[in-house]
Amino acid sequence: INSKLPTVGTTIFTVMSKLAADHQAINLSQGFPDYETNEQLIAEISQAMKSGFNQYAPMAGLVSLRELISEKIENLYGTKYHPETEITITAGGTQAIFTAINTFITAGDEVIIFEPAYDCYAPTIKLLGGLVKPFELQAPDYKIDWEMVKKLFSANTKMIIINTPHNPTGSILRKQDIEALIKLTKDTDILILSDEVYEHIIFDGEQHQSVALYPELAERSLIVASFGKLLHATGWKVGYCLAPEKLMSEFRKIHQFNVFSVNTPMQAGIANYLKSSNVYQEIPVFFQKKRDYFQELLKQTKFELLPCKGSYFQCVSFANISEEKDTDFAKRLVSTVGVAAIPVSAFYTQKIDNKVIRFCFAKEDSTLEKAVEKLTKL
Numbered sequence: 367i368n369s370k371l372p373t374v375g376t377t378i379f380t381v382m383s384k385l386a387a388d389h390q391a392i393n394l395s396q397g398f399p400d401y402e403t404n405e406q407l408i409a410e411i412s413q414a415m416k417s418g419f420n421q422y423a424p425m426a427g428l429v430s431l432r433e434l435i436s437e438k439i440e441n442l443y444g445t446k447y448h449p450e451t452e453i454t455i456t457a458g459g460t461q462a463i464f465t466a467i468n469t470f471i472t473a474g475d476e477v478i479i480f481e482p483a484y485d486c487y488a489p490t491i492k493l494l495g496g497l498v499k500p501f502e503l504q505a506p507d508y509k510i511d512w513e514m515v516k517k518l519f520s521a522n523t524k525m526i527i528i529n530t531p532h533n534p535t536g537s538i539l540r541k542q543d544i545e546a547l548i549k550l551t552k553d554t555d556i557l558i559l560s561d562e563v564y565e566h567i568i569f570d571g572e573q574h575q576s577v578a579l580y581p582e583l584a585e586r587s588l589i590v591a592s593f594g595k596l597l598h599a600t601g602w603k604v605g606y607c608l609a610p611e612k613l614m615s616e617f618r619k620i621h622q623f624n625v626f627s628v629n630t631p632m633q634a635g636i637a638n639y640l641k642s643s644n645v646y647q648e649i650p651v652f653f654q655k656k657r658d659y660f661q662e663l664l665k666q667t668k669f670e671l672l673p674c675k676g677s678y679f680q681c682v683s684f685a686n687i688s689e690e691k692d693t694d695f696a697k698r699l700v701s702t703v704g705v706a707a708i709p710v711s712a713f714y715t716q717k718i719d720n721k722v723i724r725f726c727f728a729k730e731d732s733t734l735e736k737a738v739e740k741l742t743k744l
């Protein structure tokens with residue numbers, strides 16, 4: 367068989383979660399909560415099924431949910447996305463990213479990504495014959511030098527993918543980053559794909575810099591968001607994409623033949639729940655507490671903490687503990703210490719090993735305590 371992705375194996379999340387299960391280790395690798403989502407939300411979902419929301423949703427998603435998204439974005443970021451034409455509900459963030467890249471990238475197009483980068487970007491670009499142009503960021507702060515980014519531009523640059531708050535590093539883009547991006551791409555046709563799935567998980571009073579705050583950038587951008595992260599329900603696979611109509615109409619041409627539409631009762635239940643919940647206020651407070659607690663616990667270990675300003679991931683350097691490759695260290699950690707983490711080299715297309723691993727702290731306090739107790743033995 368002629369593989370279309372000869373160098374791609376199974377995603378690191380699947381690999382590490384399986385290793386965690388095999389070794390009965392505490393799984394801080396793949397990012398998902400180990401506690402239940404809100405009871406009221408679950409009741410809304412089952413009520414939606416009982417009320418007959420069991421057939422195909424409209425191709426772009428239930429209008430009630432799209433209207434709520436439109437209101438939220440306008441309230442928070444000041445840009446109006448029209449529910450009819452500029453918002454599409456997707457089967458999670460990953461499908462939105464896959465469809466967005468599929469919609470605009472063809473053979474020979476170049477896409478700039480910032481590595482470490484979420485693991486689905488590069489293979490999706492390659493699948494279409496696109497060329498990945500990685501800009502490498504380094505520990506500890508993973509800051510972007512935008513003047514250097516400019517050197518990657520060519521006549522074939524079609525898209526730049528940004529991600530804030532950033533998975534895996536927990537770094538965030540600030541106003542000056544977005545302003546630099548605007549300056550660099552002014553008077554070009556370069557599209558921006560902005561992965562904002564952790565938009566509500568941001569700490570220390572920082573403001574999420576959504577592309578939707580910047581109309582001149584938003585007009586060339588697709589924004590991806592996720593209810594899985596917002597609602598502690600990653601398994602429901604409901605997310606959405608926002609884009610101006612001229613981009614969204616093309617996105618939907620692909621979306622309709624990819625999934626057609628996303629499961630209806632989840633959309634109906636989520637819409638009803640959002641009408642009466644304070645989830646947008648609660649979520650940053652909830653995760654700030656988790657992050658602070660996990661960081662406090664980790665001080666008992668030999669790990670060096672990297673800054674975490676957003677997302678539910680804490681990166682740590684193990685350079686003080688071992689000279690192993692990060693992949694070897696992560697394997698040893700899961701098999702002998704009993705804690706699973708993600709080696710950050712998995713998020714680079716080049717061989718780059720900063721001796722950093724990523725822990726997910728969307729876990730019960732007791733899970734974090736048990737994990738750290740094991741980690742102190744290192």
Ligand code: GLN
Pocket residue numbers: 377379380395396397398533
């Ligand atoms: N987004 C999750 C993470 O970064 C994983 C999602 C997946 O397993 N594909 O851990």
